[in-house]
Amino acid sequence: LTPRIGVTHVKLFADGAMGSRGALLSHPYADDPTTSGVERMSREDIKREAVAALDAGFDVATHAIGDAAVEMALDVYEEILRERPELRPTRLRIEHFSYAQPEDFDRAAALGIVLAVNPDFVAPDDHGVAMEDARVGAESSDRVYALGRLAAAGANLAFGSDYFTAP
Helix, strand or coil, rough: CCCCCCCCEEEEEEEEEEEECCCCCCECCCCCCCCCCCCCCCCCHHHHHHHHHHHCCCEEEEECCCCHHHHHHHHHHHHHHHHCCCCCHHEEEEEECEEEEEHHHHHHHCCEEEECCCCHHHCCCCCCCCHHHHHCCCCCCCEEEECHHHHHCCCCCEEECCCCCCC
């Protein structure tokens, strides 16, 4: 550590990226039904590492893009907050929260955790279709980067680009 740099969080990875079809979905990808993504860390691994990080004085940020990964991260965080009622929910963060089940928008808001979302991830093509729409299918696209829905639910939102080339 230096006066200019400090470490505040431990980052865990529930899944991969939507573009590579590595985001963990609860269903097969609409544009590749042979896969539903990749679980990078199990629920048990996330909980164990999160508890260890918290015990060491760090906050926890879990990368979760797909709806199954978001659900898993919320399950773990909910359990930790239940076991540690004195823990400030803002010490727990989900990185991306890109795609979620309908009930998980309200659940994330109710938990009071931080959702570090990336508005610039939504980049429609010339026909108005974003890559994520093709990945999850038209019937689910209203749950991809649904930032207005999160805001309406009262979620604790933090905005960033996650790209070194975007502001």
